[in-house]
Amino acid sequence: MTDFITIAIPKGRILQESVALFKKIGIDCEELLSDTRKLVFENSEQKMRYMIVRATDVPTYVEYGCADLGIVGKDTLMEQDKDLYEPLDLKFGYCRLVVAEPAELSCTDDPSSWSNIRIATKYPNITEKYFAGKGVQVEIIKLYGSIELAPLVGLSERIVDLVSTGETLKQNGLVEVDTIAEITCRLIVNRASLKTRQKRISEIIGGLEKHF
């Protein structure tokens, strides 16, 4: 039981890239891509176990030690700020966390004069911290999806959200005014796991590292 290494991987696009990456270092987890409702997969030969979870839950499973390793976007890590090791930037899943506003507003807007602005976002903690660092008061409206809608219906003037191509922003008449962070996927490790299973985990980290 405990000699298994458990990895938490989020559903969706990251899952495919993760499987491809692990394959490069000889860890076979193609089974995860099969069309099944199973959430836990085991490879008893390689003593590996995989859990498929929601991206925002990955840090929690790893923090509590239910998973030794996890793969998750830097945005989720920044938002949750948990006590974890993040030894590897996996370089895939690239996007940017930006402040955006309606194009017409941006014509006359001067970000340096912002004060007491209202922002809709999925990332209240990052937003709070970022604007506090600039000395700007913000009223944050936490949303769970379709953030681009907020300025269109007057819920907020601006949004903080992830963009990859910028197409969604454009279609909704929004433009980027500021970049908060560049985001990629990270390998995260539970602290106790790194200490008590140092050899195997170091091998995985070292193996993955060679592929960049």
Added chain:
Amino acid sequence: MPKGVTDFLPEKAARIGFIEEKIRRVFELWGFRRLITPLLEFEDVLAVSMGDELKEKTFRFDDRQTGKLLVIPPDITPQVARIVATRMHASPLPHRLYYNGRVLRHAEIQSGRSREIFQAGVELIGLDSPEADAEMVAMAVEVLKGLGFDDFKVDIGQVEFFRGIMAASGIEQAARGRLQEAIRKKDASAVGEILARVDASDATKEQISALPRLFGGREVLAEAGRVVANDRSRAALDNLSHVLDILDVYGVSDYLTIDLGEIRGLDYYTGITFEGFVSGFGEEVCGGGRYDNLTSKYGFPSPATGFAFNVLALLNALEKRPELEGGRGTDFLIFNVKEDRREALEIATSLRNRGFTAARDIIRRDFDSSLAYAKKMNILRLMVIGGNLCSDDEVYIVRVADNKGVAVKKTELPGMNF
């Protein structure tokens, strides 16, 4: 009930008692003496020896008697430092002190994590030698082994190694803070990005970028020795190497890992630091290190080292291993079927005198209900006096776990070990 506090019912309380007893026994075997610290302190007094992070987690309120700000201590070490500096400074050194108590810390509102922490720890005050640090680690290993854990590690760091590199680097303060944060997370790519933007020599950058990967077995020391050039870091490596040599003599090397990028509690520790981790349990179960500047805050400069167990973390880690012993139940429930209670009381007394725990089932009920009660209360054996399960000169003893009964002559009871 407020969030973050717990009622511990008898079964759990017994396990906590079992853990605390094991720890206390080891502390006493190593010659440590108990200190009992107060539950209230003046805020201004305790604050001088607490880091900012700890201060923010402290429960504070007004004292009706003095109008001053009071705190419920969030950690016992600052109290020990105060007591040693103000009350025990005239006695010969070193002081070997242990404590076993509860502290309170604010936790994030949503997390529901415990705000109450059961600490059991030691402080060894007045010694700056590596042997003192090794003693701490060896005791931690002894306790963890004694509790039945086999797969655990004590991870050792030395904060002076990191400080030496930073002090020699000439990097400005703000960037140092960001580096520190990235190193703490072993985020090698963030370290690389920050370094790309700071002004420092290539040698310095190489040393700093090595930090997130300087963990593992003893080979880490040699690796670290190759990259650092400054005296302070070298002295830290020598010190760590001394401590490890002594721990080798204690025979605990197999339980150790080394991590030179471990810089938690940097504003507090001054040398060796360590944390204990049990396989399969996500957080540390103990932690400590050298803190040479603490007692001087109360006017009594003295080197010191110490560590504490988080008893509830140990409890949770033990509960993941049900096969390990976690505190004994009561030895006997004395079930009397006769009218006269005299004999039942006499047998109970003689069992207690011999060191067995024995509870009387005073309620009148049938055998099956009494046995069910014993099972529920984690009592190991039910002793039936009178009735038709055995003859008059015998008692009937049932092992509650498997309902196996045996008749025993009353005359043989005093010699039995059960």
